[in-house]
Every structure is written in structure tokens, then in C-alpha cells.
Amino acid sequence: MSVLKISDVTKVFAAGNVVAVDTFSLDVADGELVCLLGPSGSGKSTLLRMVGGFERPTGGLITIDGEDITHLPPEKRPTGMVFQSHALWTHMNVFKNLAFGLKLRRIPADEIKRRVEAVLELVGLGGYGTRHVNQLSGGQQQRVALARSLVLEPKILLLDEPFASLDQHLRERLREEVRDIQQRLKITTLFVTHGQDEALSMADRIVVMRDGKTEQVDRPDIIYREPQTPFVAGFIGTMN
Numbered sequence: 001m002s003v004l005k006i007s008d009v010t011k012v013f014a015a016g017n018v019v020a021v022d023t024f025s026l027d028v029a030d031g032e033l034v035c036l037l038g039p040s041g042s043g044k045s046t047l048l049r050m051v052g053g054f055e056r057p058t059g060g061l062i063t064i065d066g067e068d069i070t071h072l073p074p075e076k077r078p079t080g081m082v083f084q085s086h087a088l089w090t091h092m093n094v095f096k097n098l099a100f101g102l103k104l105r106r107i108p109a110d111e112i113k114r115r116v117e118a119v120l121e122l123v124g125l126g127g128y129g130t131r132h133v134n135q136l137s138g139g140q141q142q143r144v145a146l147a148r149s150l151v152l153e154p155k156i157l158l159l160d161e162p163f164a165s166l167d168q169h170l171r172e173r174l175r176e177e178v179r180d181i182q183q184r185l186k187i188t189t190l191f192v193t194h195g196q197d198e199a200l201s202m203a204d205r206i207v208v209m210r211d212g213k214t215e216q217v218d219r220p221d222i223i224y225r226e227p228q229t230p231f232v233a234g235f236i237g238t239m240n
């Protein structure tokens with residue numbers, strides 16, 4: 001059963017006359033983790049931002065559970081997005097960063113406390129509620145950003161290169177943690193990356209993008225065995 005349906009979505013940036021996303025279509029199943037993989041400038045972020053409501057499609061349709069969300073503002077969508085630069089509120093403590101969105105939704109204080117504490121446990125930051133964000137390490141800050149999205153209990157999780165600023169070792173650890181959390185919550189996820197190793201190790205399915213279009217869509221093992229794009233084939237060549 002597909003939860004998220006992206007149908008013939010296009011984004012033209014008038015400034016510069018760039019077709020960032022070109023009649024792109026994808027169905028994502030309930031609980032599936034799909035990696036959008038491609039080189040810089042291939043339209044991954046623009047596509048994700050359109051699903052999250054941060055960019056307006058020029059054409060096409062996006063539905064979640066059959067409901068047309070193409071032109072809804074972000075806060076009206078059942079999506080949660082983690083940006084490459086996490087944009088946490090550094091002058092607030094961890095608890096307040098997570099509680100903010102829940103307060104806007106007028107959720108009672110005792111429920112906010114319960115939900116924030118549960119999500120902090122989930123991301124391995126139990127007991128960190130009173131810590132200030134700027135006292136945390138880069139990896140811990142990314143965990144807070146993930147928790148801030150998860151606490152809203154989104155139906156679709158959108159992650160845009162969330163580990164790009166972290167070192168290799170931490171990236172690999174967080175990749176496993178995120179995959180583990182995603183599977184425990186069975187949360188439908190779109191994960192944007194230009195890292196072939198990240199996509200091959202995390203995804204249920206990989207969409208390889210170039211110039212705003214799909215070059216190949218397959219399970220990671222099939223993409224690994226039969227890469228049909230220079231971007232992936234070249235990478236695998238360097239591994240073997």
C-alpha cells in the first residue's frame with residue numbers, strides 16, 4: 001500500500017530558468033525507507049522540500065493517504081523534515097526545542113512532557129532535556145533535530161543529508177541508529193543523500209536522480225549488482 005504518491009512533479013526556478021525537478025514520479029509504501037541518491041544539483045533537496053511544503057511545485061500532484069497535499073503549507077502536512085543544517089534554537093534547552101511545535105498544536109503540558117521524554121529516550125538522549133543545545137556535540141545536535149521532527153509524530157519523515165557535516169565514523173553510527181529507529185517506528189521515510197555507501201546500506205529502495213529525473217529505481221542489492229548509472233557504477237568500481 002503506497003502512502004506517499006508523487007505524480008509528474010516539476011519545479012522550474014524562473015530565476016536562472018532551471019528545471020530542478022522534471023516530471024518526477026514515485027510511490028512510497030507504508031513503512032518504507034527510500035533514499036534519493038544523486039550528485040549535487042540533481043534536484044534531491046528541491047523534491048524533498050516540495051514534499052515537505054517548503055517549495056511550491058510548478059506542476060504535478062503529491063498525495064499522502066490519498067489526500068492532495070500539493071499546495072498545503074508545511075504545518076498542515078503530516079510530514080516532519082530534518083534539514084542539512086539542523087537550525088535548532090541554540091538559546092533554548094533541548095526540552096524547549098522539542099516542546100515548541102507541540103505547544104503550537106495546543107497539546108496539554110503533561111502530554112508534551114511525556115512525548116518529549118519518550119522521544120529523547122528513543123534517540124539516545126534520555127535525561128538531556130535541560131541541556132542547552134550549544135553545549136552538545138554535532139552528533140547530539142543532529143539527534144535533537146531528528147527528535148524534534150519525530151515528536152510531532154509525522155506520517156512521513158523527510159531527511160535532507162542529515163549527517164553531511166559529521167565525520168565518517170559518527171556518520172556510520174548515526175546511519176545505523178536512524179535505520180533502527182525508523183524500523184521500530186515503522187515510519188515512512190525519504191532520505192536524501194549524495195553518499196552512495198549511505199544509500200546502499202540504509203535503503204529499502206534507492207532512487208538514483210540526475211537532472212531532476214529518475215535514472216534508476218531498485219532495491220540496493222540490485223543497484224549494487226546492476227548499476228545503470230555512472231554515478232553508482234563509478235563508486236562501486238572504486239570499492240572493488
Ligand code: ADP
Pocket residue numbers: 013015016018019020038039040041042043044045046047
Ligand atoms: P541537490 O539537492 O540534488 O544538490 P537541488 O535540489 O538543491 O539539488 O538543486 C537542483 C537545481 O536547482 C540546481 O541546479 C540548483 O542550482 C537549482 N536551485 C535550487 N534551489 C534554487 C532556487 N531557490 N533558485 C534557483 N535555482 C535553484
Ligand code: MG
Pocket residue numbers: 044045046
Ligand atoms: Mg541538496
